[in-house]
């Protein structure tokens with residue numbers, strides 16, 4: 001049985017394990033591999049698919065392979081940039097970005113649309129938010145959300161304009177547990193935990209210079225954590241998922257067996273309280289300006 005959670009007070013329900021569709025944007029993955037992965041995840045009970053304009057081939061592949069199964073999943077994407085003829089981070093670019101996403105994803109509505117790491121100064125001006133509100137009023141978008149970190153995330157949370165947020169939440173990025181999750185709960189916002197495995201930094205024996213997970217690798221080293229009697233993916237995922245108010249953890253993977261393993265991991269439930277407390281204490285003891293990582 002798949003664990004499901006409400007997406008805030010939106011009325012939507014999503015699977016606690018979501019699919020982070022960043023990896024399927026890579027051209028090295030063949031169409032056949034991609035199709036098998038996308039159909040496999042729906043067959044396995046994962047019902048949240050999270051993509052973005054910037055994830056290479058991801059959006060068009062979701063459209064190509066899953067259009068006929070559109071009613072079986074909650075579709076999330078991100079906009080704000082990358083639309084021909086429009087300046088990034090303008091009201092017109094967000095409006096056109098929604099229309100572009102509808103077309104590429106072969107759908108008549110998007111369930112969640114995030115402003116993708118929108119800078120604070122743009123958010124405050126309000127035009128990009130109004131563009132999403134109009135798209136929602138027109139029935140193109142069901143819920144509008146902000147994806148990002150730190151000051152801009154804090155602004156989005158209290159603005160009263162969004163139905164949800166997406167932010168990094170993992171054993172190497174824990175500040176949101178104190179400064180974001182309680183507010184999101186209080187305001188009835190859906191919260192999606194991104195990078196829930198911290199990009200698997202344990203896979204790197206030496207510093208992964210220039211890799212996406214470099215900062216998390218440094219933090220993991222600094223905390224001196226070891227997984228004890230669990231393996232790393234299990235420790236990381238059971239830690240990230242089971243906080244009141246987390247609607248979904250969108251693990252990125254290009255391998256169906258990993259996705260199936262992640263479903264089995266979540267069925268085990270939260271970490272024993274001692275393990276979770278150990279991870280919280282290690283982060284608190286070493287958090288020297290450990291801000292949220294985009």
Ligand SMILES: NC(=O)c1ccc[n+]([C@@H]2O[C@H](COP(=O)([O-])OP(=O)(O)OC[C@H]3O[C@@H](n4cnc5c(N)ncnc54)[C@H](OP(=O)(O)O)[C@@H]3O)[C@@H](O)[C@H]2O)c1
Pocket residue numbers: 019020021022023050051078116117147148166193194195196197198199200233250251252253254255257258259261262294
């Ligand atoms: N809004 C934003 O700005 C933003 C930023 C980053 C991420 N995101 C979203 O969050 C999603 C997830 O983030 P992410 O992919 O960067 O990080 P992640 O989910 O923390 O880690 C992904 C890594 O974990 C590995 N993995 C997954 N399951 C595993 C398992 N059972 N055993 C061993 N390794 C496993 C994957 O490799 P394999 O392919 O080998 O499984 C991949 O290298 C993205 O796809 C995207 O949807 C959003």
